[in-house]
Amino acid sequence: MFVFSTHKIPVATALLCGLVILLPACSRHQDAPAAAATAVVPAKPLSQVALIGQRLFFDTSLSSSGKLACASCHNPQHAFAPDNALSVQMGGAALTVQGGRAVPSLGYMNDTPNFSVGPESPSEVDARLPAGMSASTVGHGPTVQAVPQGPMARVQPASAKAASATAAATALVPQGGFFWDGRADTLQGQALGPLLNPLEMDNASADVLVQKLQKIGYGDQMKQLFGPNVMTDKRLLVSEALFAIGRYEAEEPAFHPYDSKYDFYLAGKTQLSAAETRGLKLFEDSKKGNCSSCHLDRKTPDGLPPAFTDYQFEALGLPRNKDIAATANPAFFDLGICGPARNDVYSQQPQNCGLFKTPTLRNVATRRAFFHNGVFHNLEDVLHFYVERDIHPEKFYPLDPGGKIAKFNDLPEKYRANIDVIDAPLDRKPGDQPALSDAEIKDVIAFLNTLTDGYKP
Numbered sequence: 001m002f003v004f005s006t007h008k009i010p011v012a013t014a015l016l017c018g019l020v021i022l023l024p025a026c027s028r029h030q031d032a033p034a035a036a037a038t039a040v041v042p043a044k045p046l047s048q049v050a051l052i053g054q055r056l057f058f059d060t061s062l063s064s065s066g067k068l069a070c071a072s073c074h075n076p077q078h079a080f081a082p083d084n085a086l087s088v089q090m091g092g093a094a095l096t097v098q099g100g101r102a103v104p105s106l107g108y109m110n111d112t113p114n115f116s117v118g119p120e121s122p123s124e125v126d127a128r129l130p131a132g133m134s135a136s137t138v139g140h141g142p143t144v145q146a147v148p149q150g151p152m153a154r155v156q157p158a159s160a161k162a163a164s165a166t167a168a169a170t171a172l173v174p175q176g177g178f179f180w181d182g183r184a185d186t187l188q189g190q191a192l193g194p195l196l197n198p199l200e201m202d203n204a205s206a207d208v209l210v211q212k213l214q215k216i217g218y219g220d221q222m223k224q225l226f227g228p229n230v231m232t233d234k235r236l237l238v239s240e241a242l243f244a245i246g247r248y249e250a251e252e253p254a255f256h257p258y259d260s261k262y263d264f265y266l267a268g269k270t271q272l273s274a275a276e277t278r279g280l281k282l283f284e285d286s287k288k289g290n291c292s293s294c295h296l297d298r299k300t301p302d303g304l305p306p307a308f309t310d311y312q313f314e315a316l317g318l319p320r321n322k323d324i325a326a327t328a329n330p331a332f333f334d335l336g337i338c339g340p341a342r343n344d345v346y347s348q349q350p351q352n353c354g355l356f357k358t359p360t361l362r363n364v365a366t367r368r369a370f371f372h373n374g375v376f377h378n379l380e381d382v383l384h385f386y387v388e389r390d391i392h393p394e395k396f397y398p399l400d401p402g403g404k405i406a407k408f409n410d411l412p413e414k415y416r417a418n419i420d421v422i423d424a425p426l427d428r429k430p431g432d433q434p435a436l437s438d439a440e441i442k443d444v445i446a447f448l449n450t451l452t453d454g455y456k457p
């Protein structure tokens with residue numbers, strides 16, 4: 001057996017090679033693989049390398065079941081996400097094994113930075129602040145207190161992100177990386193992961209994957225592109241296959257079309273409706289929805305369209321999802337950065353336990369499972385959770401054996417200090433009014449619908 005060793009690609013090199021948006025080949029699976037999923041025809045022809053990557057992306061023979069391709073759960077007709085409402089998808093040799101987490105979309109991952117822990121840059125702080133404000137003009141916010149655990153301890157800001165630019169600038173914040181826990185620190189490793197995961201495409205080892213790649217019917221084309229030794233050099237074969245998938249995702253515009261109504265609105269080519277305008281205002285209001293503090297909605301300093309994520313990590317205290325079989329074991333907990341999928345220095349730091357990456361909100365209205373455990377299945381429930389989690393916890397959490405509400409029941413008590421209870425709308429107390437009324441929630445959802453691709457002015 002050989003071990004496929006990945007290495008870090010410098011950002012400049014990744015950009016030069018077009019690898020900067022290499023994404024997971026497949027994250028989780030559905031019980032009925034989307035065999036009907038077909039590739040989207042791009043506006044301009046794909047390169048020969050990208051065409052190989054496209055074939056690999058739709059090739060079911062690369063899974064142990066012979067029925068599962070990357071496109072089975074990253075369906076191009078569903079914004080490269082599942083076309084069902086399962087909390088987690090099905091994989092393994094017979095497509096009977098539950099995946100560990102909800103499937104993220106592969107769309108709009110092209111600017112995802114490598115995982116790191118460190119302070120935010122001034123431009124990142126500025127992106128969180130209301131229009132017209134900047135880190136240089138905001139006074140010193142409340143003091144931040146360092147958590148003296150681990151070599152890269154996370155600093156807990158003493159107030160909301162938008163209210164304390166100084167705290168945000170000095171906090172050591174986990175950010176970037178792929179998967180819900182950011183564990184893929186190289187582009188190759190990120191794409192390789194699902195192919196080897198027993199809950200997913202289920203290749204028992206890199207050698208098994210090599211054997212399948214050697215049997216594919218387009219090996220001669222790979223030889224022409226990557227050299228005569230590609231089909232016999234195991235390391236080269238896996239590396240070039242992952243490179244080809246990355247080229248497909250980089251060149252195929254459907255992965256990142258930036259053609260939602262909101263994109264046209266930012267370009268001055270359309271207007272939002274009254275409800276959408278109200279929703280946008282609530283989305284940005286730091287005392288109401290406060291969504292834009294994490295889901296950045298303004299163009300970058302370079303003028304690029306917003307990704308609707310800051311790529312950072314949060315602990316939200318989600319309810320335990322009983323639809324995931326693993327949760328029947330009371331000792332099982334998905335701790336995000338702290339595992340079970342991740343195992344490194346960051347996973348050993350208690351201040352990271354329960355933290356999951358903030359996803360993009362692009363095409364969010366087309367999704368049917370939300371958050372890392374897929375516990376909610378519509379936007380109404382998601383927003384009610386945000387604004388009522390601490391006011392009416394009985395709506396979301398079960399009772400414990402003693403008849404008490406088991407709040408934050410999907411995270412061990414020793415890590416619950418990591419849960420966000422500072423940033424609106426998660427700063428409420430029993431007896432408070434929700435940050436958003438039912439009517440305002442409808443307006444926010446109206447705005448979120450403007451983030452769906454394929455808008456025709």
